[in-house]
Amino acid sequence: MKILVCISKAPDTTSKIAFTGGNTSFDENGVQFIVNPYDEWYALVRALEIKETSGGNVTIITVGNAADEAIMRKALAIGADDAVRIDADPKDAYYTAMQISEYAKSQNFDLVLVGKETINYNGSQVGGMISEALGLPFVSLASKLDVSGNKLTLEREIAGGVQVVEVETPVVVSCAKGMAEQRIPNMRGIMAARTRQLTVIPAAAVEELTSYVTYDLPPAKSTCKMISADNMDELVQLLHNEAKVI
Amino acid sequence: MILVYTNTENGLSKASKEVVTYAKKLGDSVTVVTNGNASNDVLAEFGQYGAAKVLVDRSVSTDDVQQVIDLVASASESTGATTIIFSHDLTAKAVAPRLSVRLKAGLVSGATDVPNGDGAIRVNVFSGKAFGFVKVNSSKRIISLLPNSLQPEASGSSCGVEEFSSGASAGRIKVLNTKKPEGEIPLPEAELVVSAGRGLKGPENWGIVENLAKSLGAATACSRPVADIGWRPHHEHVGQTGVAIRPNLYIAAGISGAIQHLAGVNGSKVIVVINTDQEAPFFKAADYGIIGDAFEVLPKLTEAINKFKAAQN
Numbered sequence: 001m002k003i004l005v006c007i008s009k010a011p012d013t014t015s016k017i018a019f020t021g022g023n024t025s026f027d028e029n030g031v032q033f034i035v036n037p038y039d040e041w042y043a044l045v046r047a048l049e050i051k052e053t054s055g056g057n058v059t060i061i062t063v064g065n066a067a068d069e070a071i072m073r074k075a076l077a078i079g080a081d082d083a084v085r086i087d088a089d090p091k092d093a094y095y096t097a098m099q100i101s102e103y104a105k106s107q108n109f110d111l112v113l114v115g116k117e118t119i120n121y122n123g124s125q126v127g128g129m130i131s132e133a134l135g136l137p138f139v140s141l142a143s144k145l146d147v148s149g150n151k152l153t154l155e156r157e158i159a160g161g162v163q164v165v166e167v168e169t170p171v172v173v174s175c176a177k178g179m180a181e182q183r184i185p186n187m188r189g190i191m192a193a194r195t196r197q198l199t200v201i202p203a204a205a206v207e208e209l210t211s212y213v214t215y216d217l218p219p220a221k222s223t224c225k226m227i228s229a230d231n232m233d234e235l236v237q238l239l240h241n242e243a244k245v246i
Numbered sequence: 247m248i249l250v251y252t253n254t255e256n257g258l259s260k261a262s263k264e265v266v267t268y269a270k271k272l273g274d275s276v277t278v279v280t281n282g283n284a285s286n287d288v289l290a291e292f293g294q295y296g297a298a299k300v301l302v303d304r305s306v307s308t309d310d311v312q313q314v315i316d317l318v319a320s321a322s323e324s325t326g327a328t329t330i331i332f333s334h335d336l337t338a339k340a341v342a343p344r345l346s347v348r349l350k351a352g353l354v355s356g357a358t359d360v361p362n363g364d365g366a367i368r369v370n371v372f373s374g375k376a377f378g379f380v381k382v383n384s385s386k387r388i389i390s391l392l393p394n395s396l397q398p399e400a401s402g403s404s405c406g407v408e409e410f411s412s413g414a415s416a417g418r419i420k421v422l423n424t425k426k427p428e429g430e431i432p433l434p435e436a437e438l439v440v441s442a443g444r445g446l447k448g449p450e451n452w453g454i455v456e457n458l459a460k461s462l463g464a465a466t467a468c469s470r471p472v473a474d475i476g477w478r479p480h481h482e483h484v485g486q487t488g489v490a491i492r493p494n495l496y497i498a499a500g501i502s503g504a505i506q507h508l509a510g511v512n513g514s515k516v517i518v519v520i521n522t523d524q525e526a527p528f529f530k531a532a533d534y535g536i537i538g539d540a541f542e543v544l545p546k547l548t549e550a551i552n553k554f555k556a557a558q559n
Contacts, residue, residue: 013486013505017375037487093353094346116339119373119486119509123355128343137418140311140340143480153422159336160433160481161426163309167419177487178480209352209384213366216377218512224519224529229538232550235518238534240554243516245495246438246462 001056001147001169003047004109005080006100006126008090009064009071010036010119019215026120026215035071038115040078041182042175047113048079049180050147056110057081063090063099069198076193077185083196088203091211093121097129098206105134110150110169116141116176124174131172139165143178248276249327250297251318253308253337254289255282261333261435263295263398268391269331270296270399271360279321279410281306281314286407293405295398301325301410309424311340312417319348320412327386334390335434342388351386358395373486373509392513393434394492433482436465439493439514441484443469445500445521445540449477454544455499461551467491469501485510497547499540503528520544 011017011031018027035044047058059082060075062068072083086103090096104112112134114127124140131138143162144155150169155162157176185193227235239246248269252262269276278292278300289300301321306313314337322330322345330345332338334356346353358377359368366379367389433439440459446452452466459466466482473483484491486506492513499520501507508531511517519532520543529535536543 011372013373013509017372019376093343097343097347121371121378122373123353124339125343125346125353125355128340129347132344132347137312138340138344139419141336157336157481158309158424158426161424162481163424164422165419166422171419207383209346209350210354210380210382212378213364213381214379215371216379218375218377221531221533224532224535226535226537229536229543229546232543232546233553235534235536235547236550236554239495239516239518243495243533245516246551246554 001050001054001110002108003050003056003058003111003113004104004107005039005044005047005058005060005075006112006114006130007039007044007060007062007071007075008036008115008118009033009062009068013037013119017217019217023214023216033071035074036115036118038117038119038175040075040115042177042179043113043115044075044078044080045180045183046145046175047111048183050111054147059084061086061100061103063088063096065089072198073193073196074185076196077189078183079189082199084199084201086201086203091208093123093125094129094209095206097126098133099204100126101130101133102204102206103201104130108170112136112170112172114172114174116174127172127174134172137167137171139167139171139173141176142173143176145173145179247325247327248272248274248329248331249318249322249325250276250278250331251314251341252278252280252333253282254280254284255308257284257288258291259435260398261335261393263400264393264396265331265333265391266292266295266297267398268360268396269329272329274329277301277321277325277327279303279318281308281317289407290404294400294402296402297405299405300407302407303410303412303414306412306414308337309421310416310419311337312419313414315341315344316414317412318345320414321410322349329386330388332388332390334392335432338390342390346388349386349388350384351388352382352384353388353390354380354382355390356392357389358392370513374490374512375509392492394437394494431465433465433467433484433489434491436491437494438462438464439467439491439495440464440497440499441467441469441501442472442499442540443501444471446472451541452478454541454548458497458544458548458551461548461555464495464497469507498528499544501528502526503531
């Protein structure tokens with residue numbers, strides 16, 4: 001099976017979130033970037049497992065600049081066969097999805113996997129957009145994916161429950177928790193990935209449908225009011241009179 | 247023209263009233279398109295929240311999201327809508343991105359407010375640790391609204407309901423089966439949530455959590471480890487990899503408050519933390535804290551709530 005896994009860079013989950021330029025852009029100063037966890041732990045690792053059991057190859061793709069080659073090499077170290085970078089700033093989800101679709105449409109992938117969302121923009125948009133652009137079915141928020149020939153059986157999250165669906169390849173799937181477990185690359189993988197050839201493709205002419213104009217941080221929480229475990233009546237009164245939530 | 251999609255399989259949910267109220271605030275004529283078996287009398291109530299008209303295609307099942315895409319695309323074409331609104335739920339995540347490409351309409355997902363004076367819409371970014379303000383550059387736009395971002399406002403009267411034939415057909419994805427609990431409030435829509443973690447020591451101890459939730463009329467939730475070891479169902483897991491919620495009140499017992507858990511609950515208006523460890527990081531994100539054993543505190547809090555409710559009646 002020929003699989004494309006879309007990966008994005010994301011700030012490490014413990015990064016300090018700050019903005020520069022009058023709150024118009026994310027302050028990358030001192031921020032450690034990682035492969036977006038949903039793309040890595042679930043999409044990439046599941047793709048590798050499928051390759052290991054049914055054969056095929058796994059290509060990773062990202063839309064980004066030269067600095068993003070670190071996350072591409074991480075994906076290669078974990079086990080991806082090929083790495084492609086569209087040389088562009090991923091301006092919005094539509095722009096990013098169209099760049100990836102433009103590349104994918106001539107490549108005949110059987111399966112395109114994305115993480116369910118990035119941990120920085122949380123939009124959950126790119127996978128669905130790629131599927132529409134390629135005219136392929138889209139299974140959103142899959143927590144399980146089994147392959148039998150060209151037939152896939154998937155479990156996907158729905159409001160308060162789970163749905164089991166069946167679809168034939170080619171298909172686009174967004175991957176949520178449950179798909180696979182995180183893999184730590186070994187030293188041989190890391191060394192081999194360092195010298196691998198990365199494919200760089202110029203960006204296609206695509207517009208952005210949305211733009212982030214500014215950012216803001218939520219107001220700091222005031223200090224926590226401590227209440228004695230023996231005085232739950234006081235807590236109830238505070239929730240009613242002060243917080244006004246009950 | 248504004249088009250709102252919401253499913254009405256369980257009648258008018260709070261989230262569906264929120265999206266219609268939101269659409270009304272945008273200041274243009276609002277049409278609701280829906281599917282499911284709710285009666286015309288029930289659907290007409292959308293008029294009270296600001297809808298001018300409801301279109302219903304009862305042949306479309308929400309279980310098959312491919313049909314929902316066709317339904318909304320078809321309603322959008324027939325009404326000439328320039329703005330489409332969804333509630334930011336799991337259906338919207340499957341449907342809205344496809345529609346965005348099909349209609350070339352900029353998608354703002356997870357909106358928490360109406361557009362500001364510059365026309366930019368606030369969304370949560372960095373897993374709730376910051377806000378972004380998004381502008382749509384295209385002539386059409388799609389907005390999915392985070393549940394609990396505003397209160398439904400009923401002021402108008404009932405509106406007309408019309409049968410709508412969208413011609414939606416089953417797609418290439420075959421639905422084999424759908425499991426969803428009956429009659430429960432979906433966690434992302436709940437205004438009050440009681441949650442517990444490993445501090446509860448075992449699934450057999452969840453009675454004290456459920457009792458408090460019942461007294462409050464709250465939904466129950468849990469931390470990731472508890473869902474992973476199977477003490478509670480996965481759909482109750484709130485956090486970075488689980489469900490993100492923003493209730494008015496979140497009560498957490500026996501949860502230390504790891505950054506990944508906070509990412510799923512930091513939008514809550516008020517947080518109460520109960521923990522035996524006074525160093526638990528969750529206290530830093532809490533409004534009210536109680537240092538104590540959940541096994542003692544939860545029953546006492548339940549008793550105090552019951553007393554308060556009895557006094558109110």
